Amino acid sequence: MLSISNLSVTVADKPILKGLTLDVPAGEVHAIMGPNGAGKSTLGYALAGRPNYEITGGSASWRGEDLLNLEPAERAAKGLYLSFQYPVEIPGVPALTFVRAAVNAQRKARGEAEMSAPEFLKAARAAAAALKMDFDMLKRPLNVGFSGGEKKRMEVLQMALLQPSMLILDETDSGLDIDALKVVADGVNALRSPERSMLVITHYQRLLDYIKPDRVHVLAGGRIVASGGPELALELEAEGYDKFLPEAA
Amino acid sequence: MIALLDLQDASTFPSRRDEDWKYTDVRRWLREVPPPSPSAAVQGGGPFFGLGGEALTFVNGTAVGADHSTAFGDQIVRLRFVSDANDTGHSAVATIGVRPGGHLTLLESHEGHGSGYVCHNRLIIQVPAGARVERIVLVDEPEDALSVTQAEVTLGQGGAYSQTILTTGAKLQRLETRLKHPGEGAAVRIDAAYLLAGKRHADLTTEVDHVGGEGQTDQLTKGVVRDEARGVFQGRIIVREGADGTDARMGHHALITSDRGEVDAKPELEIYADDVSCAHGNTIGALDESALFYMEQRGIPTDEARALLTQAFLMQVVDRIDHDGARERCRAWLDDHLDPFSPRGRRWAAEPLG
Numbered sequence: 001m002l003s004i005s006n007l008s009v010t011v012a013d014k015p016i017l018k019g020l021t022l023d024v025p026a027g028e029v030h031a032i033m034g035p036n037g038a039g040k041s042t043l044g045y046a047l048a049g050r051p052n053y054e055i056t057g058g059s060a061s062w063r064g065e066d067l068l069n070l071e072p073a074e075r076a077a078k079g080l081y082l083s084f085q086y087p088v089e090i091p092g093v094p095a096l097t098f099v100r101a102a103v104n105a106q107r108k109a110r111g112e113a114e115m116s117a118p119e120f121l122k123a124a125r126a127a128a129a130a131l132k133m134d135f136d137m138l139k140r141p142l143n144v145g146f147s148g149g150e151k152k153r154m155e156v157l158q159m160a161l162l163q164p165s166m167l168i169l170d171e172t173d174s175g176l177d178i179d180a181l182k183v184v185a186d187g188v189n190a191l192r193s194p195e196r197s198m199l200v201i202t203h204y205q206r207l208l209d210y211i212k213p214d215r216v217h218v219l220a221g222g223r224i225v226a227s228g229g230p231e232l233a234l235e236l237e238a239e240g241y242d243k244f245l246p247e248a249a
Numbered sequence: 250m251i252a253l254l255d256l257q258d259a260s261t262f263p264s265r266r267d268e269d270w271k272y273t274d275v276r277r278w279l280r281e282v283p284p285p286s287p288s289a290a291v292q293g294g295g296p297f298f299g300l301g302g303e304a305l306t307f308v309n310g311t312a313v314g315a316d317h318s319t320a321f322g323d324q325i326v327r328l329r330f331v332s333d334a335n336d337t338g339h340s341a342v343a344t345i346g347v348r349p350g351g352h353l354t355l356l357e358s359h360e361g362h363g364s365g366y367v368c369h370n371r372l373i374i375q376v377p378a379g380a381r382v383e384r385i386v387l388v389d390e391p392e393d394a395l396s397v398t399q400a401e402v403t404l405g406q407g408g409a410y411s412q413t414i415l416t417t418g419a420k421l422q423r424l425e426t427r428l429k430h431p432g433e434g435a436a437v438r439i440d441a442a443y444l445l446a447g448k449r450h451a452d453l454t455t456e457v458d459h460v461g462g463e464g465q466t467d468q469l470t471k472g473v474v475r476d477e478a479r480g481v482f483q484g485r486i487i488v489r490e491g492a493d494g495t496d497a498r499m500g501h502h503a504l505i506t507s508d509r510g511e512v513d514a515k516p517e518l519e520i521y522a523d524d525v526s527c528a529h530g531n532t533i534g535a536l537d538e539s540a541l542f543y544m545e546q547r548g549i550p551t552d553e554a555r556a557l558l559t560q561a562f563l564m565q566v567v568d569r570i571d572h573d574g575a576r577e578r579c580r581a582w583l584d585d586h587l588d589p590f591s592p593r594g595r596r597w598a599a600e601p602l603g
Contacts, residue, residue: 072546
């Protein structure tokens with residue numbers, strides 16, 4: 001279970017999260033929806049340990065273990081995966097080299113044997129095929145010159161190879177056309193399992209037609225202001241976020 | 250212009266008052282003629298041993314066998330400047346030629362042992378009409394050595410000269426190349442990468458003088474500096490009156506990964522001809538923080554992420570080497586110096602980003 005209690009986060013001296021509390025039990029998919037500027041991306045970055053996202057209060061743990069005192073790479077090795085809204089381009093580092101380095105770094109941190117090159121290539125080929133990606137693209141520097149859709153597929157390919165236990169998807173639908181969205185959602189759904197938890201951050205309800213959440217939370221003004229079943233997402237789509245904005249609250 | 254550096258004559262030691270040496274002040278560290286280095290035995294075959302070819306070896310300035318070489322046909326020469334001395338000085342002069350139409354791969358290594366030595370190497374390279382030379386230089390010297398290597402290259406019509414220098418610096422180190430470019434379809438590539446830690450200093454100085462038209466020069470220097478190290482890049486491209494149709498581009502890009510690291514860059518294009526295409530770019534920055542975080546989020550520890558990004562940055566220089574075997578050797582050299590788990594690479598990873 002991911003357990004976040006009363007979490008407060010400041011970025012560049014500006015309080016963004018103001019006492020956020022949320023539990024995501026194992027095997028469940030929870031959606032976080034909210035207006036722009038509510039702190040949705042900040043939640044993902046803070047959980048992943050991005051520098052300059054200062055924790056000013058509260059706690060967050062994964063499977064009972066405190067996350068906030070770990071280095072970002074240690075959190076990743078514990079199973080935390082953040083799919084970036086804007087995946088970063090890394091010139092000079094081929095995608096395959098990068099992912100293999102990540103897979104083996106995580107294995108090493110967990111005291112597991114490294115994956116051999118043939119073993120890794122086989123897994124990478126299968127993952128690329130499932131996502132309808134040209135395998136040769138993985139020989140190019142990571143995300144450099146990739147389209148928005150290709151970058152998102154690359155994020156899902158990494159999930160498939162890293163097999164994280166706690167996934168945070170930050171606006172994974174942005175920049176995707178409907179066909180790409182289906183491919184990406186299929187990739188994510190393939191990872192649903194009783195041991196895995198997912199936090200799906202999205203501004204629009206559209207993604208939730210493809211990745212069906214167990215619970216939906218509304219994040220506004222740095223806090224969870226409403227929670228409900230999947231029907232809450234439809235309600236938000238119809239009525240907007242106005243009633244949750246701080247002025248209206 | 251100062252007189253040619255001569256280790257036997259202290260009046261020739263340049264200081265920062267000489268414009269060309271303002272970032273590399275030899276006189277600050279060396280005021281008197283150093284005592285001569287003793288003779289020493291050469292060990293091993295050097296970093297390019299596996300690539301074959303004939304060896305031209307200098308040990309503490311003394312040639313082991315010939316001090317010059319002329320290549321014909323398609324040939325590899327391993328030019329080794331070996332220093333094995335403590336607090337003494339030595340000089341060497343090597344002359345490298347190629348027959349017209351010949352193709353030489355010059356694999357040069359500066360192999361420093363001992364400590365506190367001073368060395369000066371002069372290299373005269375003649376590339377006649379239609380000949381091709383690719384010079385690849387690996388420099389490994391102790392942190393307290395002072396060394397100056399000056400290469401003078403003359404190039405004939407339709408000739409090609411390419412050069413790649415990889416260095417980790419020394420207490421004070423200058424690797425200088427001066428090239429007379431005849432134009433007339435001749436092509437020059439002149440590259441370098443520096444990787445400096447501790448208090449090391451490396452100065453990459455080049456001058457390419459286009460005296461004839463229709464010549465090409467392509468230059469790329471990249472460097473990474475950490476701790477209190479200092480990188481110097483002085484690149485000058487001159488396009489003389491009448492050297493129309495010259496195509497010259499120069500790039501220098503450096504990363505500084507500490508608060509006290511320093512890079513001094515002086516790119517100069519002096520153009521006296523009208524119809525030319527010349528460009529230069531110079532950037533100095535830090536490692537991309539967002540790329541670092543992205544890599545860490547995927548489980549790659551900070552040190553390893555930093556090494557991967559640094560390697561990718563510098564590898565662009567190595568990728569431009571034509572000779573397959575030498576390129577692989579240089580890749581391995583960079584890997585070895587950057588790998589956070591290798592003893593030499595560890596010092597790269599040890600310090601946090603400033």
